[in-house]
Amino acid sequence: MTEMTLTSDGRPRRASGSIATRAVLYVLLLLFAAYYLLPLFVMVVNSLKPLAEIQQGNMLALPREWTAAPWVSAWDQAQIGIQATGLAPYLWNSIKMVVPAVAIATMLGALNGYVLTKWRFPGHRIVFGLMLFSCFIPFQIVLIPMARVLGLLGLAGTTPGLILVHVVYGLGFTTLFFRNYYEAFPNELIRAAQMDGAGFWQIFTRILLPSSGPIIVVTVIWQFTNVWNDFLFGASFASPASQPITVALNNLVNSSTGVREYNVHFAGAILAALPTLIVYVVAGRYFVRGLMAGAVKG
Amino acid sequence: MTLATAPLTTDRPVARRRRVGDALPQIVLAPSFAAVIVFVYGFILFSIYLSATSSRLLPVYDFIGFSNYVRLFQLPNWTLALKNLAIFGSLYIAICCAVGLLLAILIDQKIRIEGLLRPIFLYPMAISFIVTGTAWKWMLDPGIGIAQTMHALGWESFSFTWIKDSEMAIYTIVIAAVWQSSGFIMAMFLAGLRGIDGEMIKAAQIDGASAFQTYRRIVIPQLKPVFLSAFVVLAHLAIKSYDLVVAMTNGGPGRATEMPSTFMYSYTFTRSQMGIGASSAVIMLMMISAVIVPYIYSEIAGEGRP
Numbered sequence: 001m002t003e004m005t006l007t008s009d010g011r012p013r014r015a016s017g018s019i020a021t022r023a024v025l026y027v028l029l030l031l032f033a034a035y036y037l038l039p040l041f042v043m044v045v046n047s048l049k050p051l052a053e054i055q056q057g058n059m060l061a062l063p064r065e066w067t068a069a070p071w072v073s074a075w076d077q078a079q080i081g082i083q084a085t086g087l088a089p090y091l092w093n094s095i096k097m098v099v100p101a102v103a104i105a106t107m108l109g110a111l112n113g114y115v116l117t118k119w120r121f122p123g124h125r126i127v128f129g130l131m132l133f134s135c136f137i138p139f140q141i142v143l144i145p146m147a148r149v150l151g152l153l154g155l156a157g158t159t160p161g162l163i164l165v166h167v168v169y170g171l172g173f174t175t176l177f178f179r180n181y182y183e184a185f186p187n188e189l190i191r192a193a194q195m196d197g198a199g200f201w202q203i204f205t206r207i208l209l210p211s212s213g214p215i216i217v218v219t220v221i222w223q224f225t226n227v228w229n230d231f232l233f234g235a236s237f238a239s240p241a242s243q244p245i246t247v248a249l250n251n252l253v254n255s256s257t258g259v260r261e262y263n264v265h266f267a268g269a270i271l272a273a274l275p276t277l278i279v280y281v282v283a284g285r286y287f288v289r290g291l292m293a294g295a296v297k298g
Numbered sequence: 299m300t301l302a303t304a305p306l307t308t309d310r311p312v313a314r315r316r317r318v319g320d321a322l323p324q325i326v327l328a329p330s331f332a333a334v335i336v337f338v339y340g341f342i343l344f345s346i347y348l349s350a351t352s353s354r355l356l357p358v359y360d361f362i363g364f365s366n367y368v369r370l371f372q373l374p375n376w377t378l379a380l381k382n383l384a385i386f387g388s389l390y391i392a393i394c395c396a397v398g399l400l401l402a403i404l405i406d407q408k409i410r411i412e413g414l415l416r417p418i419f420l421y422p423m424a425i426s427f428i429v430t431g432t433a434w435k436w437m438l439d440p441g442i443g444i445a446q447t448m449h450a451l452g453w454e455s456f457s458f459t460w461i462k463d464s465e466m467a468i469y470t471i472v473i474a475a476v477w478q479s480s481g482f483i484m485a486m487f488l489a490g491l492r493g494i495d496g497e498m499i500k501a502a503q504i505d506g507a508s509a510f511q512t513y514r515r516i517v518i519p520q521l522k523p524v525f526l527s528a529f530v531v532l533a534h535l536a537i538k539s540y541d542l543v544v545a546m547t548n549g550g551p552g553r554a555t556e557m558p559s560t561f562m563y564s565y566t567f568t569r570s571q572m573g574i575g576a577s578s579a580v581i582m583l584m585m586i587s588a589v590i591v592p593y594i595y596s597e598i599a600g601e602g603r604p
Contacts, residue, residue, distance in 0.1 A: 039433040057446030119323035140579040145341040229426035231541040280424035
């Protein structure tokens with residue numbers, strides 16, 4: 001039995017041998033940290049090696065000969081599908097898709113959350129429940145009809161088509177976030193504003209929005225990460241001209257022709273991960289809040 | 299990802315409408331609600347209908363009853379997909395919970411570098427499964443990955459060929475998926491641990507309970523709601539998992555790592571068996587609903603009560 005020091009409250013219990021216990025604790029935690037960092041380390045190190053060095057083995061070794069060539073290749077030379085364009089155009093596709101999709105879904109989510117908390121109507125629970133369930137459906141269930149509807153709307157294979165898809169299937173989450181946030185907003189302030197003659201829009205823009213900063217950040221980061229990392233919709237509904245970077249990366253890595261340029265694959269993988277990683281490093285706190293979104297009650 | 303709703307204070311509208319019949323709030327909500335009704339529920343109904351037709355490359359609007367479902371469950375690929383989902387899902391949930399709980403308990407011991415460690419455990423959640431899949435695919439590759447590294451370090455007999463082995467490949471996907479999600483589960487357990495009343499723990503300690511006993515008898519039983527949330531989150535992620543499989547093994551070697559999601563995609567879009575594809579999607583929806591609907595129901599119905 002391990003003699004662990006319990007410290008949830010009060011001072012740590014200093015049992016005999018507690019220094020040894022603490023040492024074991026730290027070693028374990030650092031080993032786990034190494035495990036989580038390992039893939040990132042492998043990707044970075046091997047993206048800076050010539051291919052021959054990877055083929056000789058030892059993924060964990062630092063490059064003997066440092067090179068940026070794999071990065072240059074991943075950026076604008078590597079073969080994606082039938083064209084040697086690199087990932088740059090697909091990165092741009094992702095940006096063109098993510099920015100409007102996140103902005104629209106967040107705005108609608110804020111309005112929905114406002115109505116569902118401050119202007120309740122009979123049946124508001126059912127409306128919310130139906131929107132909430134839509135967060136969890138397996139998207140396979142909508143793939144076939146969505147493909148046909150995008151075709152009918154003339155949006156098949158286009159970025160606007162992908163934006164539509166991501167807005168529609170992002171609404172559940174954005175509404176959830178804002179609803180839970182506005183639920184806790186003091187109703188007295190709203191009543192007081194109404195006494196003073198403020199209407200529906202004034203209450204929203206003058207009272208709720210100015211204090212919505214944190215939840216906007218949480219929602220934007222959440223949606224950004226989800227839409228950026230999406231693969232299924234991109235693979236199903238995009239044409240080569242509108243493919244997001246996740247789909248392009250998969251094409252790059254899993255193309256069966258030619259020599260496998262592992263170093264280019266790793267550089268490309270980091271490129272695809274970089275935007276969400278940067279957001280995570282800058283605003284990780286908000287990302288985690290979105291993840292939790294009340295997963296643990298009380 | 300996860301839900302849970304803030305408690306309702308009242309059922310009455312907060313803001314009072316000026317005139318009876320002032321429907322502006324509902325009008326504002328309507329476009330979103332209509333979109334969800336059409337694009338989610340309408341599409342679900344359409345897919346259910348397609349699953350009862352003989353559609354192949356294109357939709358055919360006839361009616362053949364449950365034949366597609368009967369055929370679906372006779373297809374070895376589908377039973378394999380279900381078996382893989384069972385293996386993957388149970389290991390993924392069990393290992394994520396075990397690792398997540400262990401990490402949360404370790405990190406809850408007043409660790410000085412907690413602020414440094416937590417982001418390290420959690421960053422994989424910010425990364426695309428395609429990136430995760432790429433990294434692990436090559437790390438586990440017998441030709442260039444860990445096995446080769448071991449050889450280079452002098453362990454000549456080391457061999458790790460799971461990803462190329464049709465019996466073992468599904469476990470490599472578990473490895474990568476656990477790497478991606480366990481930090482998130484750690485964060486859930488940590489929040490749960492921090493919410494436990496310290497008095498009970500102190501009392502147990504005064505009674506002479508060891509740390510291990512305190513955790514087993516007092517702390518872990520109080521984490522039951524967290525286990526439930528973790529189960530719901532992980533089970534629904536497992537059923538939906540698609541990207542990671544595509545990136546790591548693309549369902550292979552052969553069809554050894556077929557999952558319901560990859561099955562649905564290939565039968566619908568590459569094998570032109572739309573009716574079968576739609577019926578597999580309906581089964582996926584039923585599996586997810588079995589996990590999610592009770593959860594959502596208890597969240598929403600439980601609101602408003604103290």
